[in-house]
Amino acid sequence: MPLAQLFLELGAVVLALAFVGRAAGRLGITPIPLYLLAGIGLGAFMHLGDAPEEFIHIGAEIGAVLLLFALGLEYTSQELRDNLQANRQVGVLDLGLNFTPGLLAGFLLGFPPLAAVLLGGVTYLSSSGIASKILGDLGRLGNRETPVILAVCVLEDVAMAAYLPVVAALLIGGTLAAIGVNLLVALAAFAVAFFLALRYGHILSGLVNVQSNEALLLSVFGLVLVVAGAADLLKVSAAIGAFLVGIALSGEVADRTRHLIEPLRDLFAAVFFVFFGLQLNLGSVPGVLLPALLLTVITSATKFFTGWWGAAQAGVQTRGRYRAGTTLIPRGEFSILIAGLGLGLAPTLGPLAAVYVLLTAILGPVLARFDAQLAPLFDRRLREVRAG
Template sequence: MSLGQLFLEIGGVILALAFVGRAAGRLGITPIPLYLLAGIALGAVMRLGDAPGEFIHVGAEIGAVLLLFTLGLEYTSQELRDNLRANRQVGLLDLALNFTPGALAGLLLDLPPLAAVLLGGVTYLTSSGIASKVLSDLGRLGNRETPVVLAVCVLEDVAMAVYLPVVAALLIGGTLAAVGVNLLVALAAFGLAFFLALRYGHVLSRLVNVRSDEALLLSVLGLVLVVAGVADHLKVSAAIGAFLVGIALSGEVADRARELIRPLRDLFAAVFFVFFGLQLDLGSVPGVLLPAVGLAVVTALTKFATGWWGAARTGVQTRGRYRAGTTLIPRGEFSILIAGLGLDLEPTLGPLAAVYVLLTAILGPLLARFDGQLAPLLDRRLREARAG
């Protein structure tokens, strides 16, 4: 492919995202659902070459990493430690309510047992990238319910540090010893990174804090990508590695890094969301639409219940509980990844997960945006039910 063709295709995608972003601003909603729909539309009308497709794929991965990094910058290590300790029960409820529907649906659809376990992972995981984008777009990073959302996302990634190595080893027919080794490596890597971020984050902050904005941007971006790469090689989520770098940075350097990285985050986050839409093969949709809709409805309710209960435990009122529940509904990058692991085992996992992710990724941000209208209605219905 010529350089000119590469620029034309990438430029066309970015201009489409700019138009969609402006439309979302006029409507007063987060652009995430429109980015996803734009990806579907672009995939239907144009065929990207290998080079532009690869660029968008890599850009999507960088977007997920930067979203989690900037979310980590919002919290100190002590806040994170206290938050995780206080929300362990919410994490267990989240696992029970959201893994079970996917696994049961897999068995009802007559999928192989291991494919059903993979579908349970698809329905379990909230998209940390979408959740953090919703919180940022709607100005809710400082809200009382936000620590509950953060704790659920982090606890899910901790669970994934156990889940992914085990499933990967089973898929390739690994021995019990191989499963054990992969599991130990993943847990040790996560535990070490978590300890270093909490204990020595202030040292890292001093090392990267330079006067030059350019040097600081390059230092922070390079560090985030290196840590994310190491985390991925060790079978730990690249996004959670970036999140821990954000947690480690504090004080002045965190404030400056947040401002410097924001334009890059917004660019690659838009690419991240449109990539989901581009991946969806419209020809495969009819065969999986009914189970995907059913799963989306059931697990939207179970995620909402998770966020509602978690926020209620901390004394948050109805509107905050509603926001916590709706912010947790979207599934995303890791759900697609998990489904991709089992494509050779069960080909329908891919399109089923793609349609399911698309539905929840559109539903969650829209419900979160209209909390002012829907939360009072829900509160009134609950009061009437209790009175009855």
């Protein structure tokens, strides 16, 4: 592709994102839903060449990694350890409430058993990337309910460290021994990375802490990409690898890195969300719209209850419980990845997951934004139900 065409197409995409970002600012909402809709519009009316589309794809992966890295910078290793221990029951509830609807829906739609298991994974996972973007955009990183949201996302990634190797081995017809080896490698890799981040993070902070902002940015960005790549090779989420790097950094270096990484994070995060919209084939929507809508309604309610109950267990008041529930509703990058594994088993699984992810990714941020108006109404209705 000629360089001029590449720049023109990428420039048009970025300018479209700038326009919707300004619109979101005027409306006082997070730009996530508008980025997603912009991606759909660009995909429908503008045919991108292979080179721009590949760049956006790579940019989207970097965006997911940077979103989780930036979230990790907000917490110390001790806070994370205490948080995970306190929210183990929430993680079990989350798995039961949100994996089951997808699994049952898969059987009702006539999917093979393994494809139904994959759809269960699609509905189970909240998008940690979208959740972190909501928290950052709406200034809620320091809120009391945020540790609950973080714990749910991390526990889901721990579950995925066991789920993905097993599913991948079953898809290729692996033996029981092969499944066991894949599972052991993934869990061991996660455990080692988690241990190193918690125990030796201060050493890493000292190694990358240099006076030059330029050198610091390059060191940290390179480290995040290397760890994310290694995590992905070992069948652990690349995003959770980046998150652990963020957890490992502390003190002055974490504060400086937070300010330096923000522009990069915002740029690639916008690309991350628009990529979802670009992937959606509008011609496939009518055939899967009804089951996607039903799944959205059911699993938005179950995920909302997960966040509400978890925040209540932590002593958070009504408005914070509402925020926790709505922030966890969006599904995202991992759900798309899981659905992609089963396209050979059930061709409609991919379009169904894409529409489902889009609906939840729009619904969650919108509901999260209007917590002041909707939380009291929800609380009043809940009291009436209990009284009646």
